[in-house]
Amino acid sequence: MAEDVREAFVRRVKPIDPLFKGGDLERFWTMLRDLVAMAPQRVDLSQKKSHYLASLAARSLARDDPRSALRFLEFADRSVDRSHLTPFLLTEREEFRRQAEAALGPAPRP
Secondary structure: OOHHHHHHHHHHHOHHHHHHHOHHHHHHHHHHHHHOOOOOOHHHHHHHHHHHHHHHHHHHOOOOHHHHHHHHHHHHHHHOOOHOOOHHHHHHHHHHHHHHHHHHOOOOOO
């Protein structure tokens, strides 16, 4: 029997976290892109992807790295079908975006 896509997704998340924590960003981003590319038509996986990317943004904010937080949120915006997301997930990402932008301060005027 073929492995369920959801199970494969969960299995693939596990080795990504240690790369994030350890700072191996090249391997981390490669594996993250592969993870997010999985089954884009699946609503349940889109929701898990959005929440996972938001959690990476939250962890970046906790590390005082708002630029990385925004990078994760922008990646989520580009990679996850917005029509699959619940109001909670959309609000979650917007809240982390506000926190990251506030931490960076006002944008310089041209």
